[in-house]
Amino acid sequence: MYDFNVARPGSIDEAVKLLSDEDAQALGGGQTLIPTMKQRLAAPELLVSLTNIPEMQGVCRDGDTLSIGGATPHAVVARDAAAHFPGLAALAGQIGDPAVRNRGTLGGSLANNDPSACYPAAALGTGATIVTNTRRIASEDFFQGMFDTALDEGEIIVSVDFPIAEVSAYAKFAQPASRFALVGAFVARYADGVRVAITGASETGVFRWTEAEEALSQDFSHEALDGLSVDSDGMIGDIHGAPTYRAHLVSVMTRRAVAAAI
C-alpha cells in the first residue's frame, strides 16, 4: 500500500481536529480498511486511529438503553452486552471470526455501512441512535444506501444507544467464504411493537421489513409470517445468490429469528 502519516489521538477533540484535514481518514479496527488500502482502493494521506480513546470504549447500561462506545470491538460487545441485551451480543459474536472480532469495531462497521454487514441490522432493528461528536442521528436517517451514511466528512461515531428489546434475535445465513451475511434478519420486540431489519439482501443496504413488523406486532410467532414475502426487485444478485434466492431467504431468516427469539 502507499505510505501515509499516522496519528493515534487519546481524545475525541484531538481526533476531530486531526480529521479536519480533507485527506485524513479515520481508522477503527481496520478489518475492512486495511485490506482496502492493500488493494490501493483507498489511499489516505493521514490515518487517524480511534482505538486509543478511552471514552469511545466499552458497554454501559442506563435504564432501558445500552450505550456502546464507537471503538468497542465486536468481541467485547459479545461478552459484555450478553447479560443486558443477549440478541445484540449474539449478533456481535457472529461477525467474521474470533480474530476479526477482537479488532473490528461497532463504529467502524456502521460508518462503512457494507450492505452485507451485521451491525446495521442491529442498529436499524432496535431503532438505535448514533451519537457523533456533533449530534445524535436516528438509525432511520443514518443509513443512506450501500456504503453511504449521514456522517459528514470528519464526523466520528462516539457511541451508539441501543434501546433494549424485550426479546430479540439475529438469524444470519453466512456467505460461506467471507462470513458476511448473504441475508441476515434482526427481530426485536418492544412494548410498542416489533421491528424487523434485513441486511445482505437489498441493493440499497439495510432496510426495515414493515409488513413483517405489522404482522409480528399482532402475533409474535413465525406463523404470523405465513404468506408474507418481499419483492425480488432491488435485491442483490451475484455469484452467491440470485435476487429471487435472497428474497426467499429474507422470509426464511426472519422466521428463524422469530423462532430463536421466542
Next chain:
Amino acid sequence: MESLSLTVNGKPVSAEVEGRTLLVQLLRETLGMTGTHVGCDTSQCGACLVHVNGDVVKACTMFAFEADGAEVTTIEGMADGDDLHPIQEAFRTHHGLQCGFCTPGMIMSAAALLKENPKPTEAEIRHHLEGNICRCTGYHNIVRAILAASGQPVPERTATATADA
C-alpha cells in the same frame, strides 16, 4: 517514521517503522521472528495470528504503530526453552499438521480458545477455527490435537470424520 516500544514474548522491543508497516512485517522483517506466517495477506487464512494484550488478532491486518505499548505473544513465545507448549506437544503427538504452514496460526488460535473455554466440545473447536484455513485440509487431526491439549479424551475419529466416511 514512527517510534514504537512494545513487549514481544516478554522482552522489551523498540523499533522505528513506517506508518504502513503491518504488525506481521514488524515481527518478521524488523525483528526477524519468522514463525508468524503470511498466508493470504487478505485477512482470511489466520496463518498470521498472534496475541496482542491477550487477544488473538491477525497480524497482517493490524498496523505496527497500533501495537505501541502492547504485549505481543507469537508462536516463538509459546515453548518454555526446549519444552514445547502443551498445545504444540499435542499437535506433534496427534499429527496436527501436514505441510505445517498454517500451524503457528492454528496454535495461537487454539491457545486463545482454551484460555476462554478450557474444555471445548469438538463443535466449539471447529467453530472457533472458522478463521484458520489449512490448505492441506488436515482439520481432523488439528481438532483432535486441541481436544488432547485440553485434557479431554481424543476419539479415534472425530464426529465429522465419521459422518464424512
